[in-house]
Amino acid sequence: MGEDGRAEPRAVAEEARREALALDPLPILCEPDPALRRAARPVKRVTRRVRELALRMASAMYRANGVGLAATQVGAPERLFVADVGEGLRVFVNPEILAASEETATAWEGCLSLPGLLGEVERARRVRVTALDERGRRFWLDAEGELARVIQHESDHLDGVLVLDRAKRVLELPPESRLKVAFFGTPGFAAKVLEGLVEAGVRPRLVVTRPDRPRGRGRRLQPTPVRETAEAMGIETWTPARPGDPALLREIRLRDTDVLVTVAYGRILPPELLRLPKLAAVNLHPSLLPRWRGPAPIQRAILAGDRVTGVTVMHMAEEVDAGDILLQREVPIEPDDDFGRLHDRLAEAGAEALVLALRSLASGEAPRRPQDAGAATWAPALRPEDEWLDWREPAEAVRNRVRALTPWPGAKCRRGDEVWVVRRAEVDATAAAPAAPPGAVLAVDPGRGVLVACGAGAVWITELKPAGRRAMPAADYLRGHRVEVGERLLADVPREAGRG
Ligand code: ZN
Numbered sequence: 496m497g498e499d500g501r502a503e504p505r506a507v508a509e510e511a512r513r514e515a516l517a518l519d520p521l522p523i524l525c526e527p528d529p530a531l532r533r534a535a536r537p538v539k540r541v542t543r544r545v546r547e548l549a550l551r552m553a554s555a556m557y558r559a560n561g562v563g564l565a566a567t568q569v570g571a572p573e574r575l576f577v578a579d580v581g582e583g584l585r586v587f588v589n590p591e592i593l594a595a596s597e598e599t600a601t602a603w604e605g606c607l608s609l610p611g612l613l614g615e616v617e618r619a620r621r622v623r624v625t626a627l628d629e630r631g632r633r634f635w636l637d638a639e640g641e642l643a644r645v646i647q648h649e650s651d652h653l654d655g656v657l658v659l660d661r662a663k664r665v666l667e668l669p670p671e672s673r674l675k676v677a678f679f680g681t682p683g684f685a686a687k688v689l690e691g692l693v694e695a696g697v698r699p700r701l702v703v704t705r706p707d708r709p710r711g712r713g714r715r716l717q718p719t720p721v722r723e724t725a726e727a728m729g730i731e732t733w734t735p736a737r738p739g740d741p742a743l744l745r746e747i748r749l750r751d752t753d754v755l756v757t758v759a760y761g762r763i764l765p766p767e768l769l770r771l772p773k774l775a776a777v778n779l780h781p782s783l784l785p786r787w788r789g790p791a792p793i794q795r796a797i798l799a800g801d802r803v804t805g806v807t808v809m810h811m812a813e814e815v816d817a818g819d820i821l822l823q824r825e826v827p828i829e830p831d832d833d834f835g836r837l838h839d840r841l842a843e844a845g846a847e848a849l850v851l852a853l854r855s856l857a858s859g860e861a862p863r864r865p866q867d868a869g870a871a872t873w874a875p876a877l878r879p880e881d882e883w884l885d886w887r888e889p890a891e892a893v894r895n896r897v898r899a900l901t902p903w904p905g906a907k908c909r910r911g912d913e914v915w916v917v918r919r920a921e922v923d924a925t926a927a928a929p930a931a932p933p934g935a936v937l938a939v940d941p942g943r944g945v946l947v948a949c950g951a952g953a954v955w956i957t958e959l960k961p962a963g964r965r966a967m968p969a970a971d972y973l974r975g976h977r978v979e980v981g982e983r984l985l986a987d988v989p990r991e992a993g994r995g
Contacts, residue, residue, distance in 0.1 A: 508583030512557060515584065518547070520555035520749055521569040523607050528570075531608055532655040535567050535574045537589050541631030545575065549586045549629050553577045557731075558750045559675075560700055561607045563645040565652030568608050576649035580641045581729075590626035590650055593635075595619035603666065604648060606658045611673040614662030618647045670857035671850055672696040674753045677772070678725075679703045679738070684842050685758040686720035688779060691846025692756075693728055697853060700750050703743065705761055706734045739765040747771045754856055756849065757811065769811055774856050775821075776811040779849055781841040783807060783823055785871035788816035793838055795874035796828065797899035800891060803827050804837070806845040808852040810863060817871075819863045822852045833901040877904070884908045885986045886933035890922045890952030905960065908934075909985040910978075918966050919958035936982045944969030945978055 524530055538545055548571060556564040556577055565576040574589045598620045603613040621639040624646055628634055638646055648658065659665060678689055678699035689702070702725035710717040718726075725732045735743045738760070747755070748771055755776040757764065769776040782792035783805040789795075796804040805825040812818035826844050828837060855861040877900075884893055884906050897920045900906040905916035923946060931937055931948040938946040944957040960966040 511584040515550045515553035518554045521551045530570045534655045535572045535653045546629045563649045565649045578645045586629040587626040594623040596621040611668045613666040614658035615664040616661045671853035677701045677752045679760040680721045680758040681705045681719045681761045683720040686724040687842035688758045688846045695850045702732045779845045780807045785866040787874040789874035790876040792874040794899045806848045824848045833898045835902045887950040890949040890954045894920045914962045916960040920954040923953040934984045
């Protein structure tokens, strides 16, 4: 409501939605329930009971990601439907289509009573309709586009007619797209997986992510990448302070959740939450478990020089990353991969693996293989000191550290007072490096970069980012700066980081 008492349309829409969601949803009947085939009778008077029926229907519609729901679909044989195509909740009591345009449009329509099916239906592009609203006031409406389609679809329901009766063609969606999924995730990796799931036809009914946090220069509150992605796709998003929040538990239950999916959510989920989904609670982890359990599996795999990693979908267990394996996919680590590139490929592979895992859960054929706990390795989070290059390590290890920390948070070294973030390094191909202390500059090639001695062998720094400046090819840096053979690059941790 605005100050002068006039309602702002958006605010009213949000208020009606909240009012509906506060009520328990009515269960939606599915084909072949005979109640769907009965014609409804007119509502005699719009009473409080009728208004509550409409709101509880809206509660069910919103929780099922629907845009319309007729009373016959909840077993109430009354001429009444609700609709919200993103412009706010509308209640239609005793609706009558007074006129329909000759011009038609053909489109694929879903129906909450026909999960997993789409029908291709031709409908009038525009309709004029009259009905009573939730307070019993008569209104007339000229609707077009999606709202016109919904009005015709729901009016059909009130006559016992389903999309199937009108469809020119019927499309059966894969079984996983019928699952009611709640998705828990937080960082960019989880956001990419979420995108992949939706593209594959698995649209979570609810997304849960960590609360907004101050980030960046202004320390302004910023939504998590998952929140940004989910909201851009129009999926309802929750940001509870605690995953055990009673309101969230109620919501997961009211939405009839089949599968709970977590991807790098960042908090341990309480057992009472894990017990709620009807089929399973699964987690996607970017490694081939039991290798690299823990918070930094992608970086640790690159640091260790692994040639292959992958993604694991597992059943969630109390112990972190120790659940029974449902499905794994290998992903090779290419010599040129850095953290950013491998991260994106694993997110893609992760979404594909999740879709397959959900399909097997939907068909009741999900495998379950315990992990070999004896073969487990731990992937601890990176500490500040892990971000400093250690020139005493062999050349290959130095290069792996650069790859594992690029593009973020960056592999650092010190040149005098200056800090370099090394963005790219190549192992020097010449077999024997001259005897020189680790970190010593062995050669400077204006076209290539700076050759630095390591504990064994040497690496070329070919791309770097001097403090406070953009990343650049080493050759560009060398045009403006003199680097001398014999200088030492240091690997120390600055005192303020707590090692002094
Ligand atoms: Zn329907």
